[in-house]
Amino acid sequence: MQAKIAWYLIMLLFKRVRRKPGKNLKKSKSGAVKLVGILSLSGLGLGLAGLALFLYGTRVETRKYRLETLKLRTRSRAAAGGRRHDLRILHLSDLHLSGSDDHKVEFIRSVTDDDYDIVVLTGDVFEFEHGIKYGEHLLSRKPRLGAYAVFGNHDYYDYSILNKTLGRVIKKLRHPARKKDVTPHARSLRQGGFTVLVNESVHLADEDIYIVGIDYPGIAEDELMSLMAMAPPQSLRLGLFHLPRKLEMLADAGFHMAFGGHTHGGQIRLPGFGALVTDSELARHEASGVLCRGETTIHISRGLGADPRSNIRLFCPPAATVIELSHYPGDNAIDLDQGEREKRCFVESGDI
Numbered sequence: 001m002q003a004k005i006a007w008y009l010i011m012l013l014f015k016r017v018r019r020k021p022g023k024n025l026k027k028s029k030s031g032a033v034k035l036v037g038i039l040s041l042s043g044l045g046l047g048l049a050g051l052a053l054f055l056y057g058t059r060v061e062t063r064k065y066r067l068e069t070l071k072l073r074t075r076s077r078a079a080a081g082g083r084r085h086d087l088r089i090l091h092l093s094d095l096h097l098s099g100s101d102d103h104k105v106e107f108i109r110s111v112t113d114d115d116y117d118i119v120v121l122t123g124d125v126f127e128f129e130h131g132i133k134y135g136e137h138l139l140s141r142k143p144r145l146g147a148y149a150v151f152g153n154h155d156y157y158d159y160s161i162l163n164k165t166l167g168r169v170i171k172k173l174r175h176p177a178r179k180k181d182v183t184p185h186a187r188s189l190r191q192g193g194f195t196v197l198v199n200e201s202v203h204l205a206d207e208d209i210y211i212v213g214i215d216y217p218g219i220a221e222d223e224l225m226s227l228m229a230m231a232p233p234q235s236l237r238l239g240l241f242h243l244p245r246k247l248e249m250l251a252d253a254g255f256h257m258a259f260g261g262h263t264h265g266g267q268i269r270l271p272g273f274g275a276l277v278t279d280s281e282l283a284r285h286e287a288s289g290v291l292c293r294g295e296t297t298i299h300i301s302r303g304l305g306a307d308p309r310s311n312i313r314l315f316c317p318p319a320a321t322v323i324e325l326s327h328y329p330g331d332n333a334i335d336l337d338q339g340e341r342e343k344r345c346f347v348e349s350g351d352i
């Protein structure tokens with residue numbers, strides 16, 4: 001009898017012992033299920049947030065074209081007898097026009113339907129051949145002193161995905177081997193009222209303004225100096241370029257103001273951090289806006305488009321910029337306090 005009771009107790013204990021780990025297992029199983037659930041939900045949330053951001057960046061912000069205004073002052077220290085200029089200049093850049101860009105062109109036409117002294121267009125005008133048709137329709141009105149354009153890398157090259165990926169690390173693959181003939185591009189712009197400058201200059205004699213257009217990827221220093229040697233000494237000297245490269249050279253050459261593009265402002269800018277990249281020798285904080293090099297004021301445009309294969313913008317909407325430029329011939333002709341005299345660039349107002 002005692003043995004039976006002992007056997008019964010042992011079995012009871014055995015059952016409990018067997019049951020206990022089962023319960024723990026169930027508990028730990030339900031904990032793991034909960035954790036997997038939380039992780040899955042977090043992953044799903046992050047994925048949906050990423051997708052929403054991607055759709056916003058590719059479908060919404062890329063079409064939120066803005067017209068911004070900047071008031072700038074430039075001066076010429078050496079000038080004596082030069083004149084003051086007050087100019088309203090429209091800076092357009094990086095249109096990347098392809099065949100179905102009616103919306104973008106409508107915006108450009110609405111912006112150019114205004115009174116400007118000068119319109120400048122700083123490259124990457126066309127992306128694909130079928131975008132060339134837009135060139136002659138960009139200006140709604142002829143600017144008082146003309147419109148001037150230079151070409152950028154996307155005007156000269158049809159990039160492949162290989163160029164845009166491996167080309168980032170392998171210099172040889174950076175650009176396609178074949179450079180495009182831009183004759184139709186230039187013809188379309190000329191028909192639209194632009195003067196296309198390929199390492200060339202124009203002198204607006206009545207206004208004494210000297211404009212130099214620097215072709216992509218840049219110009220040799222001696223060639224630039226030769227062009228600048230032809231500038232009348234009292235003239236206001238304006239430069240156009242696409243790729244921000246060796247900008248100190250612009251200051252050495254004596255430009256008062258220059259206009260460039262290419263960076264797209266970085267395209268993706270993180271709040272509190274700014275642009276991630278500039279795709280150029282510029283620092284991240286110089287991805288767009290007003291830069292100073294020596295006595296030269298430079299405006300880098302965020303542009304109105306991008307390569308369609310990487311056309312995403314976040315916190316960096318596409319923009320055209322109206323620059324209200326006042327140029328003073330020499331320090332004495334401008335009312336400056338000591339602090340301002342030490343400044344090299346004068347941004348009076350505007351979102352830079």
Ligand SMILES: [Fe+2]
Nearest residue numbers: 094124262306
């Ligand atoms: Fe561009």
